[in-house]
Amino acid sequence: MRLADKVALITGAASGMGKAAALLFASEGAAVAAIDIDEAAANEVAKEITNRGGKAFGMRADVSNPADAEKMVEETVKRFGKLNIIYNNAGIEGEANLTAKFSLEGFERVIGINLRGVWLGMKYAIPHMIKAGGGSIINTSSTAGLSGVRGGCAYAAAKHGVIGLTKTAALEYGRRNIRVNAICPGPIATPLLERIAAYQKSREVTVQSMGSNTPIGRPGAPEEIAKVALFLASDESSYANGGIFAIDGGQTAS
């Protein structure tokens, strides 16, 4: 069991990569706080874990709301006694508009959830990790954190920003034995990518076709990201800190 006796909080845990990580972390022995804006779906994931004999609870939180972010961390510590791992994964795709046409509300919403939400998760988790003698923070960036993305100025700004957050916190807390790393997924077959494909004006664009543009020639599966998150969450990655891991089928190598 690679996460025996560890407590992990995962945001965006009701679907896609977050759900895959919740199930995988639990199967490796972690007690999991499955956090999502969709409470019923978060509870379903928790139920799936407990049905298999694991430890989990589901909870609703809007990660961009400081009170919710604090509450999700406090509730996890209350239920499981400590916090070792936080996977700040919740994110939205936001509207698809060129920079000069992007809406003010849309910009605020994407930055609020995808960037501010990651910082808030770290902010409230770190004091508990210091108490626990260390911990691992995993933040979800994106290949859009490494390059531009047409029609997604706020998404790219937020995901680039997550890399800044990750590197900065990694330097600040390395000596406290808190490691902070980011994953930059390429096209992964998740509900989010399905929505992005559906936005495209051309009907030819599908999750499959978006994946076929990568050197590996297919979209990634959520489980392929979850396995990287598991490595970063576990002690196997004990010297990985401030790392930015592109898991993208080679997309950013081109």
Add this chain to the structure above:
Amino acid sequence: MALLKDKVGLITGGGSGIGRATALIFAREGAKLVIADLNRKGGEETAAMIEKAGGQAINIECNVLKPGAAEDLVAQAVKRYGRLDCAFNNAGVAGDQARTADSTEECWDFVVGIDLKSVWLCMKYEIAQMLKQKSGAIVNTASIAGLGANPLGIAYSAAKHGVVGLTRTAAVEYAKIPIRINAVCPGVTETPMVEAGLARRPQMRAVFTKGHPMGRLGRPEEIGEAVAWLCSDAASFITGIPLPVDGGFTAI
């Protein structure tokens, strides 16, 4: 040969530091300028320095985060000079010095608002004007903190990385027009913003100095020269880059 002859330039944060130094260089290179700053006195001084040197500049006191302000700023530039060729979205703040878990929401919203959202807002309206002209060049001020860690400044690091993301995205969106959009990433530069930070932590001067392989901090005009060049036709095939102007800081 004047790099920016007869071009119209807009510079935010033009009342001090890198913005002022860049404004003077733009004017030296033949541009007509709109200087925008929160600080009316600083903006007036920059405009006066330009006029004294024989250039043209107007000063607009402006908080680009206020609803309608960025749109109005671009409209005023166009009203005065008829067009907008170059924009330098440079206004920025550093925020409090605190570790991630100790930094406040107020500081986060303040820094991300000015350093990230305002850059996007300015671009939004600058691009709208440049689309009408079918040409233009924009430079955004990111930072070495937009390329690497920035201990004790989580919001600044997030915002400046975000500026790099905005720059790359807008660059690919409008490359065919062409509107060129780049960023400069200054190292630690001798500006009032940096000096204010160093006044609180004087021991950091030696640390920063040593962090730059050239063994010194940058001068505002050294950033300005790079911005003027990026805005000029000399850089006609350059778009979407975060250009470090940092004495080698990010090379190590």
